[in-house]
Amino acid sequence: xxxxxxxxxxxxxxxxxxxxxxxxxxxxxxxxxxxxxxxxxxxxxxxxxxxxxxxxxxxxxxxxxxxxxxxxxxxxxxxxxxxxxxxxxxxxxxxxxxxxxxxxxxxxxxxxxxxxxxxxxxxxxxxxxxxxxxxxxxxxxxxxxxxxxxxxxxxxxxxxxxxxxxxxxxxxxxxxxxxxxxxxxxxxxxxxxxxxxxxxxxxxxxxxxxxxxxxxxxxxxxxxxxxxxxxxxxxxxxxxxxxxxxxxxxxxxxxxxxxxxxxxxxxxxxxxxxxxxxxxxxxxxxxxxxxxxxxxxxxxxxxxxxxxxxxxxxxxxxxxxxxxxxxxxxxxxxxxxxxxxxxxxxxxxxxxxxxxxxxxxxxxxxxxxxxxxxxxxxxxxxxxxxxxxxxxxxxxxxxxxxxxxxxxxxxxxxxxxxxxxxxxxxxxxxxxxxxxxxxxxxxxxxxxxxxxxxxxxxxxxxxxxxxxxxxxxxxxxxxxxxxxxxxxxxxxxxxxxxxxxxxxxxxxxxxxxxxxxxxxxxxxxxxxxxxxxxxxxxxxxxxxxx
Numbered sequence: 313x314x315x316x317x318x319x320x321x322x323x324x325x326x327x328x329x330x331x332x333x334x335x336x337x338x339x340x341x342x343x344x345x346x347x348x349x350x351x352x353x354x355x356x357x358x359x360x361x362x363x364x365x366x367x368x369x370x371x372x373x374x375x376x377x378x379x380x381x382x383x384x385x386x387x388x389x390x391x392x393x394x395x396x397x398x399x400x401x402x403x404x405x406x407x408x409x410x411x412x413x414x415x416x417x418x419x420x421x422x423x424x425x426x427x428x429x430x431x432x433x434x435x436x437x438x439x440x441x442x443x444x445x446x447x448x449x450x451x452x453x454x455x456x457x458x459x460x461x462x463x464x465x466x467x468x469x470x471x472x473x474x475x476x477x478x479x480x481x482x483x484x485x486x487x488x489x490x491x492x493x494x495x496x497x498x499x500x501x502x503x504x505x506x507x508x509x510x511x512x513x514x515x516x517x518x519x520x521x522x523x524x525x526x527x528x529x530x531x532x533x534x535x536x537x538x539x540x541x542x543x544x545x546x547x548x549x550x551x552x553x554x555x556x557x558x559x560x561x562x563x564x565x566x567x568x569x570x571x572x573x574x575x576x577x578x579x580x581x582x583x584x585x586x587x588x589x590x591x592x593x594x595x596x597x598x599x600x601x602x603x604x605x606x607x608x609x610x611x612x613x614x615x616x617x618x619x620x621x622x623x624x625x626x627x628x629x630x631x632x633x634x635x636x637x638x639x640x641x642x643x644x645x646x647x648x649x650x651x652x653x654x655x656x657x658x659x660x661x662x663x664x665x666x667x668x669x670x671x672x673x674x675x676x677x678x679x680x681x682x683x684x685x686x687x688x689x690x691x692x693x694x695x696x697x698x699x700x701x702x703x704x705x706x707x708x709x710x711x712x713x714x715x716x717x718x719x720x721x722x723x724x725x726x727x728x729x730x731x732x733x734x735x736x737x738x739x740x741x742x743x744x745x746x747x748x749x750x751x752x753x754x755x756x757x758x759x760x761x762x763x764x765x766x767x768x769x770x771x772x773x774x775x776x777x778x779x780x781x782x783x784x785x786x787x788x789x790x791x792x793x794x795x796x797x798x799x800x801x802x803x804x805x806x807x808x809x810x811x812x813x814x815x816x817x818x819x820x821x822x823x824x825x826x827x828x829x830x831x832x833x834x835x836x837x838x839x840x841x842x843x844x845x846x847x848x849x850x851x852x853x854x855x856x857x858x
């Protein structure tokens with residue numbers, strides 16, 4: 313029976329994949345890139361100098377000390393570039409070389425140059441984490457941005473840039489697609505504009521050809537990135553702004569031809585980000601989202617302004633719907649609510665999905681109150697899986713089962729599909745109704761229906777389950793700074809850090825149990841969550857601002 317279940321899960325994971333994903337995965341398994349022709353004569357660089365903003369925190373701390381994902385380390389020997397005591401994502405960050413364009417980068421040029429030269433000599437071609445296509449892509453962009461700005465004349469680094477671009481062009485991530493393929497294309501365009509010669513033209517044309525295909529697919533008509541995670545939206549929007557900036561700085565004719573289309577897409581993506589950010593200025597935590605990895609919304613808006621992109625600065629109306637992405641925002645004078653009635657992501661690429669369908673996040677003033685789990689870890693661990701599961705989000709869990717079958721580190725088998733059934737805003741009140749079918753795979757064929765009603769002083773959430781089930785739980789995760797006190801079995805008080813008092817009422821008994829919040833990689837903060845077991849046909853939970 314267990315073997316059958318595993319086979320069924322694998323079948324539903326593989327079934328939505330595109331043919332090219334399966335083809336290239338098999339191709340790269342059977343014929344991995346094992347060697348590459350070395351560059352004999354160093355290419356010449358273009359003369360333009362990158363002037364983009366520096367927003368990330370430094371990660372090269374001086375000497376051989378580095379820090380990524382809030383975890384310090386040392387690069388004392390060639391083996392440390394692939395030190396297995398560190399997680400894969402930490403090692404990837406080491407090979408990105410983000411520090412070259414992080415805050416106050418000019419103060420660290422000596423350290424940066426030494427580590428770049430060490431990388432060239434200590435990472436032989438196509439061997440180790442640094443030669444995998446994703447870190448290759450990010451590092452190439454960082455080295456290209458940095459080289460002329462650091463006033464270098466180093467043939468070894470230029471030869472390495474071309475060698476890396478050649479390696480990247482032979483292992484493009486068609487087996488993954490999404491943000492990975494976009495990063496590949498961006499790197500090829502940067503190298504193609506930076507180096508001169510026939511090979512540079514080849515890289516540029518290949519990168520532009522991929523972007524011509526991927527930008528219309530990855531950026532939805534309402535502006536959202538199609539993986540439906542606010543953090544990755546910020547990452548991809550930054551990539552797009554970088555490409556727009558590159559077109560301006562390099563004055564390359566081929567980029568000028570596509571620049572108008574890129575600008576239109578970027579302006580829609582900026583509006584999407586405005587809708588999906590919390591009043592505290594940071595992103596919401598739907599799917600794989602957390603702080604400290606991507607540029608903040610404010611930094612993205614500032615970058616866009618410097619590129620003369622049009623930003624609408626008018627206040628958002630009471631109700632804003634992002635119909636293609638599947639999110640809605642309620643904006644009241646005293647509070648803000650974000651509602652997820654989206655798919656978990658593209659059917660063929662749900663790797664950054666959480667089982668968070670119909671979850672909400674809620675802020676009162678500038679303070680977050682109801683929060684989803686966040687993301688503190690990638691990889692193959694129980695904690696990674698727990699953070700992706702339904703119980704880590706503000707939604708309903710049925711029969712101890714997730715709304716979408718998340719498994720492993722980045723896998724989803726059967727997944728929930730949601731529908732927005734009704735939306736109305738008038739006379740200072742907003743009502744939204746949505747449902748999802750993720751639990752229809754269960755024996756009882758359960759459908760989850762959620763109604764959200766809001767006015768300036770309260771939100772009321774009604775959860776209904778249609779079908780048969782043994783048990784169900786509504787989860788409400790509180791921000792760590794929210795203090796909770798039990799007033800009765802059916803009523804709680806919440807005190808925010810500012811002193812604002814909220815009252816929570818429910819038609820069935822409420823319990824408060826320990827939980828955790830993960831606002832950054834490597835971060836776990838103790839918190840509380842409110843849970844209510846389904847003891848009635850519907851559960852009505854009301855949060856009132858006193």
